[in-house]
Amino acid sequence: MTAAFVLAINMFIAGIFAVAFGVVAATDPTTRGARWLAVGYATGIVSIPLEFLVPYQVNPAPVTIAIFLVFLLALTFCLVGIAKHYAAAVPWMAITAIWVASVLAVPLTFNLSYGSLPRGLLYQFPYFAMHVLVGLVILRARRRQPLDLLLFTLNGAAALLYLSKPLIAWIVGTAATPQGYMTTTYAALSQSIGSVTLVALALVLLLVMMRDTAAEMAARSETDALSGILNRRGFDLHAERMLARAERADEPLTLVTADIDHFKRINDKFGHAAGDATIAHVAKLLCEPVTGDALVSRLGGEEFAVLLAGATLADGRGYAERVRARLAADPPVHLGVDQIVTASFGVAQVTRGDTLFDLARRADAALYRAKAGGRNRVSLALGELSSAPCGSLQQFAAPNRPAPGFLSTDRESSLLLS
Template identity: 65%
Template sequence: MTAAFVLGINTFIAAIFAIAFGVVATMNRSARGARWLAVGYATGILTVLLEFAIPWQANPLPTAATIFLVYLLTLTICLVGVARHYGVEPYANVLAAIWLASILALPVIFSLPYGTALRGLIYQFPYFAMQVLACFVIWRSGRREPLDLLLIALNALVALTYLSKPAIGWLVGTARSSQEYMTSTYAAISQSIGAITLVALALVLLLVMMRDTTAEIMARSETDALSGILNRRGFDTHARHTLASARSTGDPLTLVAADIDHFKNVNDTYGHATGDAVIAHFAALLKETASGGAVVGRLGGEEFAVLLAGTNLADGRRFAESVRERFSAAPPVELGVEHVVTASFGVAQLTLADSLNDLSRRADTALYRAKRAGRNQVSLALNPLPRLPASPSQSLSA
């Protein structure tokens, strides 16, 4: 298999993945990394076309230097794409240092005899540095799922292939000049390695993006657009997981049901836009006051629920009282409301016999009790006492 044939395949592969990442970017506007990767793979096609041009040139030095820089640009764009997808900065200072060192190394690279190990090592080192930097970018994101770890491992492997190329050239021999590169065994091996790594990295990146896009779609389906917290479906899903975890560990669990008092009056007096702002404000208070592991949801209208892992009834009451006091402290004038708005709360702690529905019913009963008692207060659902077994004498008398 000749290097020219493999280069042709690489061109086709790069074009396919450029289109694939472009489609991902088009279908999901928030996939900023996909746009960069589409541009990166499209830029990589230029290096292949330039390789085909070298055999026809009497002085290949300008084109060879352009290939070196364009391929470095390709890796840079792809690195920025990966960083954008993972939501981290792409180490701009390190990128600038790699580019500066690469430009300064150009006269050294092309002054050394063609095919020597030292020339190959200096030539490949910036590419090695880019792949290592990609590993750090992904690691810095803090994501450790299997696909993320696989992507780090692949980038590390690709980095090592760049350093191995001078050794491969030494073992199989290289061309005597740039014009003869395409006919050499080294070129066929080098381009074949490039084709394999190109496909592997692109496929894993696409899988990562598909996974994250699916997770994003799922999150959107479980999120209440107005308040930014979980909707009823999302709350039920996450609450069941939290409840199952609490049962397995034996940790306490408390559910707080909340309802904004006289909310219809807010809508009737100030309009639905202001009512929406009050709902969003109350949801933000719930989320700010709750711990990081809490499940916070809007169940509909002005009704909310917060599931507090690792808390008992007293902890749940303190949480509810804190939100109640903050919400009713003063009229939310900044929201366009000129009178104090309050909320009522019902708190219930999980018992051994409770399902999520049972826990919700007891919290709702406590909430309605708070409403009937005058609103703007917290009511507790006391856990039922365990039934004592009947004594023999009681059984006989019965």
């Protein structure tokens, strides 16, 4: 297989991937970096026809220099595309340094004896450096999924292959002049290596983008557009998993449900825009005091649910009290609501054998009691008091009387547990 044939294949493959990345960029504008990768692979195509021109040049230097710089530009576009996709900072200073050094070294590189080891090293080193930057970008993104590790490994292999090409040329031999390059065994080996790395890296990059696009679509389907937190679908999906983990690990798990008090009055008095802003404001307050593993969701309308992993009933009450106090402290005038906004909360801790429905039912029962008891308060599912540490509960209750929201009679206790 001659180098010319492999070059033609490489041009065809590069064109396919340029179109593929272009289609990804056109169909999903949120796919960061695809446009840069499309331009990178398209730019790489330009260097291939230039290779076919070299044998017909009396002075091949201008064309060979153009090949060198065009391919370096193609790698630069690909580096920027990968950085954009991984939402990492583009290493512009390092890129600039590589370009400045490469351009300044052009007179020395292309005046050295063709086929010599020093010339080969100077020619290939900028390509090696670009791949090193790609590896650093992937590392800094701190993604450790199998495809990311595979991309990092393949990129490292490509970098080493560029650095090894001068040694391969020295071992197998190459032409005495650039015009004879296409007829050498080294050219066939070099272009074959390039073809393999081209296909491997492009395929893995496409798989990474498909994976991330699918994950982003799933996240959008599970996210409430107004508040930015989980919607009911997302909550149910992740809460079931969290409940199963808690059961396996025999760890506490507490559900806090919340409902904005008199929300219809806010909409009627201040308008739906102010009502929407209030919902987003409450969602933000629910997220701020969360530590550790937790799910914060808007179940619909003005109803919210927060599932706290590793939290006891007392922890859940403390969390709910902090949110309730912050919400009731000041009227959100900046949202267009010139009155105090309050919310009521119900708290329930999972017990052995609970389903998500069981836990939600008890938390909702406590929430209804809070609303029936005057709103702007936190109520606990009473049947769980014995399962929570007494000392931790006492810090939320005033001495010599039940804490607000606690139910004390047998009749009330049976209502919560029914």
